[in-house]
Amino acid sequence: MRLKTCLAAAAALLAPAVSLAGPVAHGVWLGRDAGAAQTPPMGWNAWNAFRTEVDEGKVMGAAQALVDDGLAKLGYVYVNLDDGWWLKRRADGRMIVRTRIFPSATTPDGATNFRPFTDRLHAMGLKAGIYTDVGHNACSQAFDLHSPNLPEGAAAERQVGLAGHVVQDVNLYVREWGFDYLKVDACGLADFAPDSKLVRDQGYIGLTPEIDRSSLNRTDNARVEQRYAEVAAALKTARPNGDYVFSICAWGMGNVREWGKDVGSSWRTSSDITPNWSSMLHNYDSAAKRALYAGPGHWNDPDMLDIGQGDFDTAHLTEARSHFSLWAMLNAPLLIGYDLRKASPELLAVLGNADLIAVDQDPAGNQATIAYDSDDAQILVKTMADHHKVVALFNRTAAPVKVTLMAGHLKLRDGAEIELTDLWSKTVVRFTGEITFELAPHEARVFAAQGPRDLVGGVYLSEIPGAINVVDDGVRRPQLDPTVHRNVDPWGGTRSGGSRPLYSGWGGAQADATPYGETLQIAGHPYTSGIGVLANSLLQVKNDDGYRAFHAMVGIDDSTIDRDHAVRFAVYVDGKPVAVTPPLKYGDAPRDISADISGHRVIELVATSAAGSDETPIVVSWGSARLEK
Numbered sequence: 001m002r003l004k005t006c007l008a009a010a011a012a013l014l015a016p017a018v019s020l021a022g023p024v025a026h027g028v029w030l031g032r033d034a035g036a037a038q039t040p041p042m043g044w045n046a047w048n049a050f051r052t053e054v055d056e057g058k059v060m061g062a063a064q065a066l067v068d069d070g071l072a073k074l075g076y077v078y079v080n081l082d083d084g085w086w087l088k089r090r091a092d093g094r095m096i097v098r099t100r101i102f103p104s105a106t107t108p109d110g111a112t113n114f115r116p117f118t119d120r121l122h123a124m125g126l127k128a129g130i131y132t133d134v135g136h137n138a139c140s141q142a143f144d145l146h147s148p149n150l151p152e153g154a155a156a157e158r159q160v161g162l163a164g165h166v167v168q169d170v171n172l173y174v175r176e177w178g179f180d181y182l183k184v185d186a187c188g189l190a191d192f193a194p195d196s197k198l199v200r201d202q203g204y205i206g207l208t209p210e211i212d213r214s215s216l217n218r219t220d221n222a223r224v225e226q227r228y229a230e231v232a233a234a235l236k237t238a239r240p241n242g243d244y245v246f247s248i249c250a251w252g253m254g255n256v257r258e259w260g261k262d263v264g265s266s267w268r269t270s271s272d273i274t275p276n277w278s279s280m281l282h283n284y285d286s287a288a289k290r291a292l293y294a295g296p297g298h299w300n301d302p303d304m305l306d307i308g309q310g311d312f313d314t315a316h317l318t319e320a321r322s323h324f325s326l327w328a329m330l331n332a333p334l335l336i337g338y339d340l341r342k343a344s345p346e347l348l349a350v351l352g353n354a355d356l357i358a359v360d361q362d363p364a365g366n367q368a369t370i371a372y373d374s375d376d377a378q379i380l381v382k383t384m385a386d387h388h389k390v391v392a393l394f395n396r397t398a399a400p401v402k403v404t405l406m407a408g409h410l411k412l413r414d415g416a417e418i419e420l421t422d423l424w425s426k427t428v429v430r431f432t433g434e435i436t437f438e439l440a441p442h443e444a445r446v447f448a449a450q451g452p453r454d455l456v457g458g459v460y461l462s463e464i465p466g467a468i469n470v471v472d473d474g475v476r477r478p479q480l481d482p483t484v485h486r487n488v489d490p491w492g493g494t495r496s497g498g499s500r501p502l503y504s505g506w507g508g509a510q511a512d513a514t515p516y517g518e519t520l521q522i523a524g525h526p527y528t529s530g531i532g533v534l535a536n537s538l539l540q541v542k543n544d545d546g547y548r549a550f551h552a553m554v555g556i557d558d559s560t561i562d563r564d565h566a567v568r569f570a571v572y573v574d575g576k577p578v579a580v581t582p583p584l585k586y587g588d589a590p591r592d593i594s595a596d597i598s599g600h601r602v603i604e605l606v607a608t609s610a611a612g613s614d615e616t617p618i619v620v621s622w623g624s625a626r627l628e629k
């Protein structure tokens, strides 16, 4: 009944020939959902445990432990080499393996071959990953100069990165050698300035930096994207069936948070993790507010797990569990970075928590969104494929903290009984309305929540970020995200003059919040559910579950700074507008926009303004945006 009325209203708004400026609806799903990473990749990587001092025995030891400890069965199947495996680039461009540490790659002609190594892993039911750099040189050549495993030879022979050899190397790695996973780092674009002391001292051939680690403005974002896109294209050609993982490792630089999802299976959102609480917070924050940018086939990557070391070792199991819980809530890749040959049963129990792994690996790929935010405590809520909720209550501080969980945080019905099952202790508690927990220092408690949904017969878009593709978030000039925890730099300490925001992302589309982290509100009407985005944006929504109607209350958000320009909202199916509002101004009442989407797989939401790209962005809200049966 209600749907009919709304559709009639929408139809009345449609002029016979609608022409809309601004982002153009495509009619087809543009989200990157091909490839092997339908769920976040899981496995092991040599770096956090061994840095460049890796060898075949250590790697095969980890592989065997994955199998013997039952971790492979739980999904940890990638065994990934990191920096240090290479000897040099031959005159004809072929990369040569350092057979002193990877003896099985030895061949009589010296050409070397990693195929026996990947064959062994495959025969164990595992997959194999390899590492390279998108520039000419690798990170170890700048930061691990003491390493016994640095590339050798003349300057050109030591150019082990992909630059100038993209197709040749990609073919070698994923076709000839049979690797399934390619991690592509970016130090070659950042750390080898031709006039630097490093380049002079080491006799490298420099490259004018395209990434400035401390400055978004001095980074050539388009060039960085183009370089990674070339790798993506080469991978696609080399493995046309898409059966590979492409891991972009540009540490949140180059505005990768915007384009990473279209190019790779995952993209690092921050600098390297270190086994330190503050570093973990920093990396977690760098991905925690990017839910709308991730989904099946494309994942935010806050870096590998550092469980087993430092603040996350066997003596710090609360911290180890929190680190693991958060990565699972974020749908992060779960790559163990520990020498598994010596893992304690307690650590294996953390890494092997099947309930948490199921949270990370849920096929819907809905990264948790933040239902309550502060520097002390946070509540993260994730909607599983079957629409039940998983909630994490997280104490960021070193003191106990009280956290009250409300039905509303879960979008479950207030007044109905809700059952919480603790995914660590497996204990069950029930509550109605709200329940308070006292969290120990650094504790994260994670519960599966069952109870009647507030929205019956439908789902809010903010509950299904994995089904949303942010084609254009309206951000014209990338801005640094000031909400990422600013830790003392693990490498430079306090010599740098201060810890500053590093990663673009401020102003990006958000679930249940404005692009700047405020609550959604149109002309005095608050919305606890909805999407906040800038004008001149285009969001795609995948309707695989066969919903029949789209509804939202739209308008310019009260938080906007630009109050001058009007915005028109439109819903498209099959590339055609099916509901359009008149231009709405700041202060205009929220406008109902509804559309019949029966039988349509891709819904597109467009907000268009006449504001020029140099003007202050306009904040708009898709209040209560939802799909209904």
Ligand code: GLA
Pocket (backbone or CB within 6 Å): 047, 082, 083, 138, 139, 140, 185, 249, 251, 271, 272
């Ligand atoms: C960079 C990456 C790390 C690791 C090292 C190897 O720092 O971010 O994950 O691969 O390089 O040198």
